[in-house]
Amino acid sequence: MTTREKLTAAMSDLLWERGYAATSPRDILERAGVGQGSMYHHFSGKHELAVETLRETVPGVTERSLLLAGEGSPMERIRAYLTLPRPGTRGCRIGRMTQDPQVVQDAEMIAIVAGGFDLIIERWQGALSAAIEAGELPVGIDPADLAHTLVAVIQGGYVLARAHDDQASMDAAIRGALALLEAAGAPRPEI
Template sequence: MSSRDQLTGAMAELLWERGYAATSPRDVMARAGVGQGSMYHHFSGKHELAVEALSAVTGDLTDESSLLDGDGSPLERMKRYLTLPRPGTRGCRVGRMTQDPQVVADAELITIVAGAFETMLGRWERAIAEAIACGELPASIVPADLARTLAAIIQGGYVLARAKGEQSPMDAAIRGAVSLLDAAHTTVDTDC
């Protein structure tokens, strides 16, 4: 791994473990095992490091939500994405950044986080609109609204799991979401 990648990886870990305010360039260099010369050759400082680390982390979220565009009926794809394994107590690497006051206050950093959410929400909206169009979900549902509801269930599942220090609230929140989607499922005349 290049020293640049080592520094980016170390910054991602420290953002996660300690938050932005409590992470110093010295901490990042120590974690990466990289000296000051190399560090300031690649990055002007902590902000630039955080931009690159957050971009790498949000890329993973974006890859994952492409499941919503995959095979199967729209409702099947929605349930498949909802029920992906999600280690609840670890938390969402992207969502947690919105709870870091220094990240939210930094226009460039919060834009990276917001962009990753917008991509994921757009995929939810398309899948929900398809489910309504083919008759799997009732026309009373607004895709842009339900997209945010379902994304919120995943993000909130992490919050509840971390509050309890257990995986179970995340799994329960997802099961409840699936049962509510099933209860709302219009089974007649579907063309999916």
Template sequence: MYIDVMSTSERLISATRELLWERGYVGTSPKAIQQRADAGQGSMYHHFAGKPDLALTAIRRTAEEMRATAEATFGGDGTAYERIAAYLLRERDVLRGCPVGRLTMDPEIIADPALRAPVDETLDWLRGRIAAIVQEGLDQGEFGAHVVPGEIAAAVVATVQGGYVLARASGSPDAFDAGVRGLLSLLAPG
């Protein structure tokens, strides 16, 4: 399951991250977390105040990882279009979906302001980062003056998140890939 050198708290966080992605908040019971992490109940409550505290830590970790992965692409070389394309075309487990985006479909996460906050912050960061890249492209004359950075950013995030939904519904990454190709053709300079 987990490498023996991983601390109990890290095993609990990792197990919770996986279970939230697979089952959602309600389906992620303390017992399931403990079993997946190979940790006892006492260990869980020694490190975390309860399931909400552990879930919040796991959601924050997932959000941080998503931002870091996106930033590695956004901060790379290339034009604005090339960096956005690299983000859209990067390797993903499309049929598994987005671990952050999937949380928006979880009523318990959305109803709890503390649990929802890292999700909102991450999606806001993503739109803001993409909008800044589009603005760079506008400033360099790469995109036409009609391009609105915030709207393009929203379209990119919607394409990715909606692409996950379409791919999962059809059981094939083809719908995701088609959405990405369509958006890139609309964004292509020239």
């Protein structure tokens, strides 16, 4: 690992474990095992390091949503993505950031987080529009609204799993969403 990589890896861990406000430049140097000079050689300070760390971390978090544009019928893709393993009690690396008061107030940092969500919502919307077109979901449903709903189910699943320290809360939230999608998509009489 280069010094720069050591610094972003340390910041990524500390953002996750302690949050932005509670992480000091000293914590970062200790975790990264580098000297103060190296840090200020690469970054102007804690803020720039956090921005760079988010910029490098967010694409990895959103990558799995490519499944929504992958193989299979739209509902097969939706099911495949919803049922991916999600260790709920650990929480979501980007969702967590929205609850960090200093991150939310920082235009640069929150824009990177929002961009990650936008990408996932866009992929959801594509899969849901395709499901409606294929007759797997009813035409009356707005795919943009439902994309927000399903991203919210996953994010809220993390909140519940962390409250209960139990993966079962995440699993129940996902099962309920799938059951509702299937019930909504079940054939109905022509009227």
